[in-house]
Amino acid sequence: MSIEPKSDSVGIVTPKVEHFDQPLALGSGQSLPAYDIVYETYGELNASRSNAILICHALSGTHHAAGLHSDSDRKPGWWDHCIGPGKPIDTQLFHVVSLNNLGGCAGSTGPASINPATGRPWGPEFPVIGARDWVASQARLADRLGIARWAAVIGGSLGGMQAMLWAIDLPDRIAHCVVIAAALKLSAQNLAFNEIARQAITADPDFHDGWFLEHGSAPRRGLAIARMVGHVTYLSDELMGDKFGRELRSGSLTQGGVSNAEFQVQSYLRYQGDQFADNFDANTYLLMTRALDYFDLAREFGDDAPAAFRRAAARFLVMSFSSDWRFSPARSREIVDALISAGRDVSYTEIEAAEGHDSFLLPVARYHEALGLYLKRVHRELSHAA
């Protein structure tokens, strides 16, 4: 008798595509005539269709959150640590839906897709998309999948902002809202970093005002620099110190023998930048950073965040990480204080972690424990309601 080792992976997954030909009116005033949404699901939807969880991705995320695409696939989905049988987002309990947002470059309609009106790629003419538009398009996907109400909508960073909008815009359709390493709006410092990233892209001669696909080129250098800037802000000083310090990768700084010295951190950053530039569309990067910049939860509510949250009916879990300086714990505390003022149910944990903003993607033990405990209770509620 052989015993199969219990796997905690969702295994091989196959992305699916839904096509929508009802135009989507966007917050910008523009409209997207038709579009595709690519998504993956993990775990079984229960008979009452009540155990679905929506994952909202961050700046450079995709629909591929967990599992592998083939036997030979080396790299699992971006949140594979967190989604799977027995993991915090437990696929034995929940049906998890993860999609690529509109404007993305992983299969959903975006700037690299063909504009039906012109027959050429949308490029820089792709409409401006905001977090609220993503929520609207995600709701349409939910309709298509027969999910009237999410047991939880979960997102980190820009994903957390979408989760909050779900709670405010569609209060009847979300029972729990999990907001990880997010903010009510970006700070001036955050806006500044995003502007540096965009400038790096648009200043690249291969950018061609966004028509690079037409020119058979891509602003790889600009995109790589944009990613390098972003990457530095996602890590902490402490972590970079531990990981790289002032280690030299090549050359020498010896007195009398200085030659072509290159630090480890330089080559690490270049590698990160190059990897990203090979796999990401520059127009999508511009679109996503703008969506992040323009997001301001309380704007339509007279800058009164509690007023915005009074529209919500969901229960909230807010989480932050001690070393995150891009979306610091103070930003999460603003969310929590606004929720308490609004009289909404909320729990908050501030996780001790050295990895900066990136912590939300990593298997930090206490983070996973807290999220898992919270979601187990979400699941218990479902069983009571059934």
Add this chain to the structure above:
Amino acid sequence: MQLEHTVRGWIREGSRVLDLGCGDGRLLLDLAASRAVLGYGLEIDQRGIARCLEAGVNVIEQDLDRGLGNFPDHSFDTVIMTQTLQAVRFPHMVLEEMLRIGRQCVITFPNFGNWRCRLQLGGGGHMPVSRFLPYAWYDTPNIHFCTVLDFEALCRSKNIRILDRVVLDAGDSESLATRLLPNLFGMTAIFRVTR
């Protein structure tokens, strides 16, 4: 539990309750069930936070010693602090903050004037260690012990109105002895105060 029973009697149906140092969330769960309160607990102990998350109690990871400035004036009907006063850095300042945030405050603390404490210190010459105060002096979260009399004196000096006082003995109940001589026989003091 007598403590829950006593506190319950002071809480209005559907009111807003903030519990400073809520532990595993037991009291808030009780008040949610019995009084349908909208409750939030502050806690820094990771096990306590985990138990709250598990039970569905609203728990906020926040250190009382780093202030409560994020809570607006009179934003809660009741602010509760059970068995935590003796563990904070500046008890009088936390008390002031509680009175600013809540319309009424409920505070419980171990009474250091209890005869057992007096006996251990006065007779044995040692800092009291017991089932109720199980820590050695060098390794204890409890850094500001006080007696029933001390607390009442603090309230007087700060113009804090004492609305109720219930003092429980080692058996967790009120008795003739704790009523007549609370500072000698009381093990746990429960005060309801306002300004």
